Amino acid sequence: MTMEQAAQQPTQGPAQQPAQGPAQQLAQQADKPKKTMLVQHADVLVQHADVLVTMDGARRELRDGGLYIEGNRIVAVGPTAQLPQTADEVLDMRGQLVIPGLVNTHHHMYQSLTRAVPAAQNAELFGWLTSLYRVWANLTPEMIEVSTLTAMAELLLSGCTTSSDHLYIYPNGSRLDDSIAAARRIGMRFHAARGSMSVGRKDGGLPPDSVVEREADILKDTQRLIETYHDDGRYAMLRVVVAPCSPFSVSRDLMRESARMARQFGVSLHTHLAENANDIAYSREKFGMTPAEYVEDLGWVGHDVWHAHCVQLDDAGIDLFARTGTGVAHCPCSNMRLASGIAPVGRMRRAGVPVGLGVDGSASNDGAQMIAEVRQALLLQRVGFGPDAMTARDALEIATLGGAQVLNRDDIGALAPGMAADFVSFDLRQPLFAGALHDPVAALVFCAPSQVSYSVIGGKVVVKDGQLTTLDLGPVIERHNRLAKTLYEAAA
Ligand SMILES: [Zn+2]
Numbered sequence: 001m002t003m004e005q006a007a008q009q010p011t012q013g014p015a016q017q018p019a020q021g022p023a024q025q026l027a028q029q030a031d032k033p034k035k036t037m038l039v040q041h042a043d044v045l046v047q048h049a050d051v052l053v054t055m056d057g058a059r060r061e062l063r064d065g066g067l068y069i070e071g072n073r074i075v076a077v078g079p080t081a082q083l084p085q086t087a088d089e090v091l092d093m094r095g096q097l098v099i100p101g102l103v104n105t106h107h108h109m110y111q112s113l114t115r116a117v118p119a120a121q122n123a124e125l126f127g128w129l130t131s132l133y134r135v136w137a138n139l140t141p142e143m144i145e146v147s148t149l150t151a152m153a154e155l156l157l158s159g160c161t162t163s164s165d166h167l168y169i170y171p172n173g174s175r176l177d178d179s180i181a182a183a184r185r186i187g188m189r190f191h192a193a194r195g196s197m198s199v200g201r202k203d204g205g206l207p208p209d210s211v212v213e214r215e216a217d218i219l220k221d222t223q224r225l226i227e228t229y230h231d232d233g234r235y236a237m238l239r240v241v242v243a244p245c246s247p248f249s250v251s252r253d254l255m256r257e258s259a260r261m262a263r264q265f266g267v268s269l270h271t272h273l274a275e276n277a278n279d280i281a282y283s284r285e286k287f288g289m290t291p292a293e294y295v296e297d298l299g300w301v302g303h304d305v306w307h308a309h310c311v312q313l314d315d316a317g318i319d320l321f322a323r324t325g326t327g328v329a330h331c332p333c334s335n336m337r338l339a340s341g342i343a344p345v346g347r348m349r350r351a352g353v354p355v356g357l358g359v360d361g362s363a364s365n366d367g368a369q370m371i372a373e374v375r376q377a378l379l380l381q382r383v384g385f386g387p388d389a390m391t392a393r394d395a396l397e398i399a400t401l402g403g404a405q406v407l408n409r410d411d412i413g414a415l416a417p418g419m420a421a422d423f424v425s426f427d428l429r430q431p432l433f434a435g436a437l438h439d440p441v442a443a444l445v446f447c448a449p450s451q452v453s454y455s456v457i458g459g460k461v462v463v464k465d466g467q468l469t470t471l472d473l474g475p476v477i478e479r480h481n482r483l484a485k486t487l488y489e490a491a492a
Contacts, residue, residue: 042088044069044459047080049093050428051440055100055400055414061441065098069421072235072458077415095429096453097440099396100415101161101422102370103403106308106329106358109151109165109179110144113484115366125276125338129206132363135491137211139171141178143483148182150480151368153473158449160370161189161422161457162412166270168195168245169211176225180238187462187470189422191407192229193243193270194222198250206248215254219261226265234411235420237458239267246272247294248282259299268408269300273307276340280312292317301326306406308358311341322352327406330398332380333373334360342384356406357399372449374399392445421459424452
């Protein structure tokens with residue numbers, strides 16, 4: 001596509017506006033624009049990538065590839081020789097592999113404070129949750145904000161440019177606003193999921209009564225968050241998601257009311273589903289239905305819904321999800337850590353179910369490295385279903401286009417004119433890629449996980465030469481570790 005054609009892509013606003021610096025953009029974000037379209041700042045030219053993976057319709061992989069970016073969107077993609085030769089900022093990608101920014105569809109970032117907690121090291125889902133709820137009951141707003149910064153830094157440095165976060169516990173005045181503040185500070189594209197728990201032990205649920213909220217309060221706060229923050233425009237940096245935690249921690253009523261609210265405001269729905277055998281048993285005993293039957297009954301299916309895990313989704317459930325466009329967040333490391341099983345990802349994808357990748361919370365996947373998760377997805381499918389169950393390119397597609405589809409977006413996940421300017425690069429000259437350069441794309445998945453050299457989100461350089469540009473990470477990690485110690489000791 002030529003730049004003239006790219007100019008006809010569905011973006012609005014005057015073609016030329018005065019250039020703005022990052023500080024002005026941040027000020028604009030703080031004003032909460034409701035419809036993000038074209039954000040103007042310096043044009044960026046990316047040139048001479050050894051290989052540029054487009055994930056476009058033809059899945060082109062370009063040698064000596066490049067991009068031309070205006071504001072927050074890509075206007076041209078092609079071999080370097082066919083692109084303009086100058087711009088306000090030129091990034092020389094010699095020796096680098098460039099791919100679309102990875103999309104993380106499931107996380108609980110606050111759990112970065114409770115990694116490798118001894119009592120939860122060797123338990124399955126329900127036992128694991130039970131030992132951690134009482135630790136999480138002491139979370140504070142500061143802990144939420146700092147742990148979200150740390151979690152996002154880890155994601156960014158491992159190739160992720162868009163992440164969802166499912167925050168479902170709000171003790172001591174914590175709010176989803178605390179996560180949103182962190183996302184804005186670090187510059188990550190963010191789908192903030194307003195989770196919730198309303199059925200405590202005394203009502204037959206799993207969480208302690210002290211950490212559940214009243215359903216009326218949950219709905220009221222969810223609406224406030226949508227009205228305050230949700231941006232449904234193309235290239236949105238921030239969307240809000242309605243996300244009761246799981247069938248075993250909220251009521252049928254709250255699930256139904258949540259779906260009604262999400263449709264009223266045009267936002268997505270997210271929860272955990274069919275995670276392991278106990279989860280299935282709970283659903284059958286409590287609701288007399290499989291998890292898939294339960295969500296169908298509640299109206300929790302459609303292209304605006306995605307469910308985490310679905311390890312134990314049966315064939316009828318796969319058909320239902322395919323028919324309705326309901327998405328799945330596949331979380332291989334977490335599924336292995338908790339011995340939940342192997343999700344039938346190949347079967348889901350062949351049937352037409354949208355599948356994205358998720359690192360899941362840092363207490364059940366103690367490393368939230370996005371490119372490592374891509375590799376783990378490939379390896380785990382092979383353990384379950386044979387050596388040709390997933391290729392390296394399949395795994396990358398799930399982590400880019402798949403994630404975009406699951407989050408109900410068509411402006412991220414590929415490098416093509418009219419798409420958001422979100423990409424990352426990996427330096428192929430590192431020892432970990434040595435000997436694999438006959439196929440750098442496969443090398444990225446098969447070889448040991450690497451950190452990015454560059455990450456650009458919405459046209460803004462967020463990682464440069466392997467370092468975050470938006471945050472001095474050292475002091476944040478020190479503060480994170482101090483808060484983690486306080487949290488852990490409070491429950492000891
Ligand atoms: Zn989860």
